[in-house]
Amino acid sequence: MMLQAVTEMMEGDGPTARQQDVLDAVLRLLVEEGDRLTMTAVARRASCSKETLYKWFGDRDGLLTATVQWQASKVRVPPVDRNGLDLASLTSSLERFASDWLRVISSDTSIALNRVGVVHAGSEKRDLGAIVLERGRFALGRRLKPVLEAGREAELLEFDDAETAFRTFFGLVARDVQIRLLLGDRLELTEAGIDGDAVRATQQFLALHGAKTGPMAL
Amino acid sequence: MMLQAVTEMMEGDGPTARQQDVLDAVLRLLVEEGDRLTMTAVARRASCSKETLYKWFGDRDGLLTATVQWQASKVRVPPVDRNGLDLASLTSSLERFASDWLRVISSDTSIALNRVGVVHAGSEKRDLGAIVLERGRFALGRRLKPVLEAGREAELLEFDDAETAFRTFFGLVARDVQIRLLLGDRLELTEAGIDGDAVRATQQFLALHGAKTGPMAL
DNA sequence: AAGTCACCGTACCGTACGTTACGGTTCGGC
């Protein structure tokens, strides 16, 4: 019964165009309604039948899981070139990461998705939380660590453990922003504010982990 | 109808002993079951009737709100004495704050309560999220800022804005811990690990905001 | 001893929602 439905999405190469439309509808509904969206509301918004929803995604959890993965797959990552790394390019890379990250975690979609992940992590179905974590926090770590290590290679950074250094950077960038937004704080982040925070966090990180050779940046 | 019920708890001096027992039961149930606890389960666990629950707390939201406030009221704050502040006492104060905070946010109770706050912040009832935020993040800020300002007064710290300085400290302490725990990551924080993190965060904060007079601490 | 009060346990009600079933429509293949 459900086996067939699950396979329908799991096997092969991602959702079809029509399925993507449905998932985008779920995404919008998730932003508006949070976790209390109903299957009926999804069907209505996506102009599809509930029967189709169940056929494609198995059950409500399957639909949410597919939605989270669909959103995650939309975030494409420009690789960082490790050639010709100097302090200026390292600095701007870090600033770029910081502002990108702030923009992500303060977006409506991210907040809604993280909320869903949190509430599911509280019940038996831990999967959604794990997925959000994997595609969010850990994906960022995997992307940033090579940059940090290239910086160390080029003797621009000093640290023992890339993971620890990354977590410091993460803390300096995110601070209390994510928890405040998740808890419903109206935290208006302007473009200028985000860029300013990115610069500040990067400078602080360099003050802590920048190589002490030559005049310090701060 | 409900007016009477609400007043029963709101007016006057907090929950009675029996009501505290009930709220503690809710707390335990919240840790075990997350937000999907039912009123029936609460009644059974607390050995009281549902009728009594509704009489005392009005409705499900009232019960959860009372629970959050009850837990928050249990956290008592030792005031920090601002006399005879030197670098050593400032450092140990900061380390104390950091380790206390890490212990709080990694406790089962805090995780469960924050989860409830997050899910409620996603629906219309933003109150619970606001309360958690107020009793958590903002309460910490109010407690820590006087310490920071005393440190600046004593020319041990340098910063423009106490709020910004606090948020930096917050980021250095919490890093990715809270979001990982909320999303269900099994993050084992040992006593030694927490204390080590507190020391590291404090040293990093002093490196960023310690007064540059005399040899630097890092 | 009778009355009152607060409370427990449980049965009950209404509804919302996940899930399933079904009739009708479109569309591609023969």
Place this chain on the structure above:
DNA sequence: GCCGAACCGTAACGTACGGTACGGTGACTT
């Protein structure tokens, strides 16, 4: 032009749960 597959819209089913009603019991008052 016909057939079946895929899909839409909607109705129907089952259940879980928030909220209410009610009978029963112990404690306290007079």
